[in-house]
Amino acid sequence: MIVYGPIPSRRLGQSIGINNIPPKVCSYSCIYCQIGRTNKMQMSRHAFYRPDDICSEAEVKLRQLKAENRQADYFSFVPDGEPTLDLNLGKTIMLLKPYRVKMAVITNASLLWMDDVKEDLMNADWVSVSIDAADEGTWRKIDRPHGMLNHHDILNGIVEFSKSFHGTLVTETMLVEGVNDQEACIERIAEQMALIQPQKAYLLVPSRPPAESFVKRASADSLRKAVSIVRAISAVDVECITGDEAEEGFFFTDEISDDILSIASVHPIREDILNALLQKKRTDKSVLTELVKSGRLSDFIYEGKRFYKTNILGDLS
Numbered sequence: 001m002i003v004y005g006p007i008p009s010r011r012l013g014q015s016i017g018i019n020n021i022p023p024k025v026c027s028y029s030c031i032y033c034q035i036g037r038t039n040k041m042q043m044s045r046h047a048f049y050r051p052d053d054i055c056s057e058a059e060v061k062l063r064q065l066k067a068e069n070r071q072a073d074y075f076s077f078v079p080d081g082e083p084t085l086d087l088n089l090g091k092t093i094m095l096l097k098p099y100r101v102k103m104a105v106i107t108n109a110s111l112l113w114m115d116d117v118k119e120d121l122m123n124a125d126w127v128s129v130s131i132d133a134a135d136e137g138t139w140r141k142i143d144r145p146h147g148m149l150n151h152h153d154i155l156n157g158i159v160e161f162s163k164s165f166h167g168t169l170v171t172e173t174m175l176v177e178g179v180n181d182q183e184a185c186i187e188r189i190a191e192q193m194a195l196i197q198p199q200k201a202y203l204l205v206p207s208r209p210p211a212e213s214f215v216k217r218a219s220a221d222s223l224r225k226a227v228s229i230v231r232a233i234s235a236v237d238v239e240c241i242t243g244d245e246a247e248e249g250f251f252f253t254d255e256i257s258d259d260i261l262s263i264a265s266v267h268p269i270r271e272d273i274l275n276a277l278l279q280k281k282r283t284d285k286s287v288l289t290e291l292v293k294s295g296r297l298s299d300f301i302y303e304g305k306r307f308y309k310t311n312i313l314g315d316l317s
């Protein structure tokens with residue numbers, strides 16, 4: 001399934017996910033990635049799925065929601081990789097416009113120096129760009145980019161985009177202990193945010209099983225310091241997302257196994273949330289047991305909590 005959810009999100013409300021990239025094609029291989037290590041690293045854009053097929057699936061999803069008297073706040077491009085690698089991203093956004101659901105794209109921003117990528121994103125309503133580091137050394141350590149990418153071009157591309165984009169632009173910074181949570185790193189990031197002036201700067205910590213087991217979330221103290229540094233230097237509104245917030249409102253159709261697999265491929269789900277959903281659907285846990293037994297789903301313990309993640313291409317982590 002290319003279209004999944006909706007999944008609840010603090011930033012976007014109920015958002016229908018669009019998985020417009022096959023697993024796991026990305027221009028980065030972030031150490032904290034919840035999907036696992038990147039096995040298809042690329043920085044050139046390709047056509048992956050047909051925009052018409054994505055629209056048909058989106059239409060079905062909207063009909064299912066309507067039948068349950070529910071609504072979606074956003075279509076969000078949050079795939080198994082980097083959404084702007086899709087050559088058809090702009091076309092798909094335009095085809096989805098008539099459904100009158102706002103459009104969000106969560107991008108690592110690595111291709112924003114390309115004019116066609118900027119043009120594609122111009123038609124979205126909400127764009128989130130990642131800025132995990134504003135110095136090259138830290139960027140290489142945390143995001144492990146494609147070898148041909150140039151950090152300076154990317155940062156300039158984000159600034160240029162921020163000047164012409166009329167929708168809501170936010171930034172996302174994942175803070176990993178000992179990697180990019182030092183004051184000097186945050187100061188550089190804050191200086192970059194001062195140039196971009198996003199509507200909000202989100203500071204996150206890894207809250208789901210990361211690609212690399214050494215990854216630890218930044219401490220509460222580092223987060224507090226980061227918030228005050230970013231506010232002081234950039235005068236931008238800052239919000240922290242620690243993953244401890246309640247996640248309710250996942251939407252399951254009657255195809256529960258398919259729903260679990262499509263959501264857990266991009267968004268590992270905590271056991272307690274999954275159990276509550278199964279209960280709501282009056283389904284017992286045998287669905288989960290079967291998926292794990294067949295090797296399509298894996299369970300992981302992260303920070304003392306069990307998560308379920310889809311095995312997209314065997315074990316990616």
Ligand code: SF4
Nearest residue numbers: 026028029030033108
């Ligand atoms: S976190 Fe996003 S940008 Fe980083 S490797 Fe995963 S999919 Fe790619």
